[in-house]
Amino acid sequence: MKNITLKEIATTLGISITTVSKALKDYSDVSEKTKKAVKELAENLNYTPNSFAVNLRTKESKTIGLIVPEVTHHFFSNIIKAIINAAEKNGYLVIILQSNESLELEKKQVELLINKRVDGILISLSNDSNNDSHIQDIIKRNIPLVMFDKIAKLSNCSKVVIDDQKAGFDATQHLIDKGCKKIAHIRGPLNPQNSIDRYLGYKKALEKNNIPFNSKLVYTCEKVTFDEGMLFTKQLIEEHPDVDGIFAITDLVAVGAVAYCNELKINVPNDIKIIGFSNWFMSQVITPKLSTVEQPSHEMGIVAFDLLLEEIIHRREGKLFTPKTIELDTQLIIRESS
Amino acid sequence: MKNITLKEIATTLGISITTVSKALKDYSDVSEKTKKAVKELAENLNYTPNSFAVNLRTKESKTIGLIVPEVTHHFFSNIIKAIINAAEKNGYLVIILQSNESLELEKKQVELLINKRVDGILISLSNDSNNDSHIQDIIKRNIPLVMFDKIAKLSNCSKVVIDDQKAGFDATQHLIDKGCKKIAHIRGPLNPQNSIDRYLGYKKALEKNNIPFNSKLVYTCEKVTFDEGMLFTKQLIEEHPDVDGIFAITDLVAVGAVAYCNELKINVPNDIKIIGFSNWFMSQVITPKLSTVEQPSHEMGIVAFDLLLEEIIHRREGKLFTPKTIELDTQLIIRESS
DNA sequence: TTGTAGGCGTTATCAG
């Protein structure tokens, strides 16, 4: 099957390419008669404009890039889903790339997207991303950019986040309200802002309730995995048998903690109360069901895309655009583990 | 930051665009001296070719499209991950779209990808896809196409699958080996090939072991969800209290079955043995841990991409390409639920 | 109301 071009329509109709082009776009200066003829033929021949040519002409590809640390994480796959849908509704397609939590890869992906000349970029940073020269690159080139969830505070671009500190505070406060006196925190890596903030929220809650902070009770994940959840819970129980509460950086880790307790017949929540973060699907199907913090992934995806679109449109119209930061609400979900 | 073009390099160096273009591509008929000068300047100016122009010229976008029913399902997000990585290694980017299990949406997505002129399409069909006019569309236009996992047997394109019938047989045989006498099957929708095949495998295993097949013991999911897993298990236990084994179309449904049994204090595996399909991550963190069938998602993604690439290359070189079907091995994973 | 001409940035052909 051959690809139809404006030229072919023009020649078979015996008119000029220009007129065909205009007719298809309903320009007012084309007669109804020719419009009708052109549209009919285009329809019959199954004409679709060659997007390569359109891209070159308009300098737009109607494509955006999306970089996440890890496609398979429930939180991110939910966001991806929301973004793809929002984009499609607005006539955009989405190229997805993953950094695998590696700064080096992340830089490469950014470069790929820049070279691809996408109309905008959505990114959630890897845990490794302490250096943001690649982010500056995007900004310098005037490519619309929105960061979400895992952001760099100082970058001059739009951001969509939750209040991780407040959420961490709420989770810890909940454990305290339930009677916990000695609460451990399995935190995320040292670098990412959200792992810092959740940690700070944890600390603040202890402080506010006059519970002494003990840095020995804070365990730091490197990979933020199920296995680390199990491992640190083992360590923590061996080193501090009287711990009665655990706040984990994310559900995957919390589920590891629950699994370890189940294995050792340590009763959750009676002996130890556990709360996670993110409300992954699996947290409601394990026993006991995991208490957690709901992160609005769907909404985050939509808001991030909307912000990006706003910037794309502003830029296209030559207006200046001031980056915005939008903070979304989180919510405690109390189930059986606390 | 302005975008650098060949023209600018040419004028600042006082040579022709042609020479610059050739120099950058290491054509043998350019002197080392000019090559060096050109490359240095290009490097300094941060030149990257305008992909829109390259696309137009070469009629290739180095981009492929990927359509899955549901991004958030563990099996698919694993495949997506594998495909993105394989594609990137080979210089391709991936546009991802989801059909949400709707044929109508699937057709629209296919159209979007065709209009985008991607170099190839990877697709896993929605449960609704009984009609394949959109697939024929892809084939008619000579766009390289590979179907994976959820395929249409009759379509004339490459395919990557597992032997669902054998896997269904193995799962059922396992339950029989463990002593089950009355085994129910919670199957998938009537239309998709893999749900048909798993069902046939179930039937065959019963037959081979002289267990009478009873159509009343087969429950059919519409949405293939956790909730349906719970619901059908409830029904099935009420209607057939002596059922001692359940083979579920997928882990999500099996996890629902386990959850219902847990709720009713029905002991799994003592009272009822349950086996799922796909080996989702969650199946190893629930209690009891779920027995299941490992589907090689990572490998499937890689093989699917490789097949697509092979077809792209063949086509580009004008050779003819005969579609292939590759069947991947599955593996029983026996845990605590059976 | 219709058409001509030029250009988007690159690559390929062919002549010098």
Added chain:
DNA sequence: CTGATAACGCCTACAA
């Protein structure tokens, strides 16, 4: 070894 020229397919001032 280098460069002029055309072409990819579309869009848009500007003429007619």
